Amino acid sequence: MPLMPVTESMFLLGESREHPLHVGGLQLFELPDGAGPDYVGELHRALLDTDDIHPLLRRRPRDPVGSLGQWMWTDDDRLDLEYHVRLSALPTPGRVRELLELVSRLHGSLLDRHRPLWEAHLVEGLRDNRFALYTKVHHALLDGVSALRLLQRSLTTDPTVRDTRPPWAAREDEPRGPRSRTGVGAVLRDIAGLGPALAKYANEVFRAQTATLPFAAPRSILNVPITGARRFAAQGWPLARVRAVGDAAGATVNDVMLAMCAGALRRYLLELDALPEKPLVAAVPMSLRTGDDSAGGNALGMILCTLATDRPDPADRLAAITESTRSDKDVYRGMSQLQVTALSAIPFAPLALGLLPGAVRLTPPGFNLMISNVPGPTEPLYWNGARMLGVYPVSIPYEGQALNITVTSYNGSLEFGLTGCRRTVPHLQRLLTHLDTELADLERAI
Incomplete structure (x- = not known):
């Protein structure tokens, strides 16, 4: 297989036991009606077929995975599906709390680099007639x-369909060979345009200061060395409530989501007597994908x-956030995907430096945490007759970035997934309570 793009190899090069670099999801x-007591076990056996x-x-x-393995892919012709697809059961009483502890x-555990880098865990024993799927x-x-x-x-969308084809199965209508790459001419034009793009970035960010400055984030309890153990919390809120606040304030759903996170973090840090005087800064990834692209890889830009x-x-707070996101997006207007990706790397520099011993304590944070919003399905969906009740993203805290908040939408709900360093971020569950309080406060204030 060809060399990995740098946007893929950097996640292998930057990984260590203290810094697992996989993304996950909890569904x-x-x-379904009429499901017997062994429904999940039977589903697991069918998936292994x-x-x-x-x-x-x-x-x-x-x-070898320690050298060339960080630069090249190969196909595994001895894939052991029983290793990758596992069945787990929750202890009594099978509450969401026990599910989140399992996730x-x-x-927090690393994926085995001698195998394809994914796992799926079916989870039974959840009360109220439910089961879960955690994938990473x-x-x-x-x-x-x-x-x-x-x-x-x-x-x-059809609850009567009984199809156990899993997400990791191939589809007949998918291309089997590598997808066509961007033409050499287009790449060269993008590279030639990096100079003007960098000049525009510098003018907007540093001279005109119309966008959030890199490395202007204050130090906080979130910007410290982290461990590999994780804590995960999740909850959803009606999208209609969030949209109504945005409509009243002239803001987007994403702006209101960021304002919910901002208010929750303010309350959380005040409780810990750890709120910096300067405002926190979030890194907000932007998807650069177009169309229905499930070919993999990474296509991301980022604003501060x-x-x-x-x-x-x-x-x-909401007004300030709305103005900030508009200004920061304007910086990248008219640039190509390659140019946006290259310039987005500037505030990521401290994350790379953080791999050096002691660097996190010596270098200023490029930002305080990452907050992502991934659009999801708008209709209720079913898998083998089972209705999906919620989908919650499980993401990556980086060195010097002890908390990650990732949000997705599903069937009229905005689903929050909070992933934190287990040792560094205490009482993570409290942030869910603060998110709820902040949405209510925004409804009253707008």
Whole structure:
């Protein structure tokens, strides 16, 4: 296979035991009518009968995994599906709390580089007639958008369809060979345009200061060395409530989501007597994909956005966030995907430096945390007759970035997934309560 793009190899090069670099997802399902007590076990056995695996999920780093394996892919022709697809059961009483504890443990373990870099865990024993599926895949293979699209291929809007084809199965209508690459001429034009693009970036960000400055984020308790153990919390809120706030304030759903996070973080840090005087800054990834692309890889840009956590009024915070996101997006207007990706690397520099011993304590944070929003399905979906009740993203805290908030939408709900370093971010569950309070405060303030 060809050399990995740098956007893929960097996730293998930057990984260590303290810094797992895989993304995940938790899907919650309701058992279909008439399902017997062994429904999940039977589903697991049926999934193991799948022998035609999506080409992307047959990839593993080429041997030796410690050197060339970080630069080249190879196909695994001895894929052991029983290793990758596992069945787990929750302890009594089978609450969501026990499910989140299980996901927290599973998300903290590294993927085996001698095998294709993904796992799927069916989880039974969840009360109220439910079961769950937790999947994780290395960020070198998929970003959040392509991972969600891969999941959707196995779901249907028809509850009567009984199809156990899993997300990792190949489809007949998919190309088997490598997709065509961007033409050399187009790449050369993009590279030639990097100079003007960098000049525009510098003018907007540093001279005119119409966008959020890189490395202007304050130090906080979130910007410290982290461990590999994880804690995960998740909850959803009605999208209609979030949209109504945005309509009243002239803001987008994404702006209101960021304002919810900003207010929740302000309350959380005040409780810990750890709120910086300067406002926190969030890195907000932007998907650069077009069309229905589930080919894998990574196609991301990033803006920096103030969270205005120095402002006590929710309406003022939302106004500041809305202005910040508009200004930051304007910086990249008219640029190509390659140019946006290259310039987005500037505020990521501290993450690379953070791999050096002691660097996190010496270098200023490029931002305080990452907050992502991945659009999801708008209709209720089913898998083998089981209705999907919710889908919650499980993402990556980086060195010096102890908390990650990723959000997706599903069937009229905005689903929040909070992933934190288990040792560094105490009482992570409290942030869910603060998110709920902040949405109510925004409704009253707007």
